[in-house]
Amino acid sequence: MFFWNDGSNDQDTKLAPKTTEDLGYILEKISGVGRVEVYFHYKESTEKTTESEVSFFQWTSDSRGDKEELIGILVVAEGARDKRVQNKLIKTLSSVLQIAPHRIVIQEMEMEDK
Known part of the structure; x- marks a missing residue:
């Protein structure tokens, strides 16, 4: 399992690795999915928010105050060749992350030669 976060500052992204690990672990439990790699894409904003406005997949940096x-999210999965698996992943991610389905990309994982 491989997880990637495009954050540039370790302090700003300290929550993301656990989030991607948890998400990847759960996605691999879905029937037919197999191994997964997860990539989160974040948009930085200069708009200030209160802590109550920050959702599970958003946070306020203590050092910069940026949200x-x-x-977007990219999931590369072994079972993604099957359209039913792709649809399951999109439906699950859309619901859990509260992100529009068109912002979720599912791709088939290249099989490694053994």
Whole structure:
């Protein structure tokens, strides 16, 4: 399992690795999905928010006060060749992350030669 976060500052992204690990772990439990790699894409905003306005996949950096909003996700999965698996992943991610389905990309994982 591989997880990637495009954040540039370790302090700003300290929550993201656990989030991607948890998400990847759960996605791999869905029937037919197999191994997954997860990539979150964030949009930085200069707009200030209160802590009550920050969702699970957004947070306020203590050092900069910038909000990072999840605007897209890429999942590369072994079972993504099957359209039913792709649809399950999109439906699950859309519901859990509260992100529009068109912002979710599912791709088939290249099989490694053994």
